[in-house]
Amino acid sequence: MAVIDVTVKKDPIKPEKKMICDMETFSTVYSAEIRHYSQLKDCAESFVVDCGMFYLAGHEWNIHYYPCYSDLVDYMALCIRLCTNTTTSLKLDIQISLIDSSGRRKVVTDINNATYFRRNDGDQIKIMRKNKLEYSKYVKDDCLSFECIVTARKWSPVT
Template sequence: MIVNCSEPNNALDSSSRSINETVNGSHHFTIRGYSLAKGMGPGKYISSDTFSIGGYEWAIYFYPDGKNPEDSSMYVSVFIALASEGTDVRALFELTLLDQSGKGKHKVHSHFDRALESGPYTLKYRGSMWGYKRFFRRTSLETSDFLKDDCLSMNCTVGVVRTRVEGPKLYSVPIPPSDMGQSLKYLLDAELGCDIIFQVGEESYKAHKLILAARSPVFRAQFFGLVGNPNSDKVELEDVEPSIFKALLQFIYSDELPDFHEIIGSTSTSSAIMMQHLLAAADRFGLDRLKQLCEAKLCEEVSADTVATTLPLQSSTTAHSSRPYV
């Protein structure tokens, strides 16, 4: 009997791929007063505003008297220039002179159409250009539908080439955001399964002991502590406004800072004062996250009118409340 002692080959085949693609963008450039630009001289140009495509800045250069002296009397020149720092930037280009008669007979010079034949154009440094010295014969341009009311209009499209390498992807199932807070708040708003009533002034609010205990150490001690009473069905609260306690309950269930306008509607009380009271209540019931949210909101809205009351309040809540019961 022959025993094969070699280890089994458990190595998996690996793969990757190189993806070459373009980041495309366009810019519309209008030249008003074309006749006033004539006579600038060869090599002199009108520039568009710079625009960003593929992480680089670009500009359109229009030469009304041609880029070179030998073409100054015959042609207008148009170029796309790299206007930011960059070396060996590879891109595809398209220049379109727009037909303003509505017939849609635009004059298109496209490098995109020749990509398979010649590949992208490489711009070596800032100021490098792609375009046409003999973009359009001047006499033909001035009698064409491209010139209307002494105005020219053109589109420029740039496709910057990007290369990236991808390895094998693990397929994943999209996970929706958590809606736990919304679901718990629904229980509070609909008063489903409530087992405790809080009497706050003339208002009463129903809630759930287990949810309160899970969120607040003060409520946990009151209902389920060594001397707590899980059978109690009503608690009277003093020294807290009904609207503040309602906002406190909404935070406990949703974990979000409540909107006072939704809770109390129109009121002459400023939001800063309401937030100060909510901060004190958060400290009283051991809700540290709510305290931090209130402090951050108060810092955003601090003013000469509120600083005198806000700073002492925040200082007084830096230590946890030692009160074990409500």
């Protein structure tokens, strides 16, 4: 009968580098003003206003204003779109407020844990009925002002 020795004679192989991954959180506040708002009243459903870009969590983002929300044309919408490639998914909390002429804010949308996986991710976010908005205190002197508070979370290696 053969005897097989199964005892470990050496230390197990140690990794060359130990990597720790941790959740990182980033936040920004983005404000925009749309002038000549009344000219958007009769726009086509596919019409988009580019409200600019911002940087968050190492990525470039774009905000678009849609005078006619694609599913319900009597609503307006915003879209926060990821403009750069990502190797890890991003979780976003998005709070959108309309700003009146005195600077007071009214939160109209509060989204938690929106997931962005790749470039161009981002859905239209329904904000308010157009007829309600047009006659509200938020359209003043033919301008509409809004603010987005965006918080992004992602897993990143920590060295």
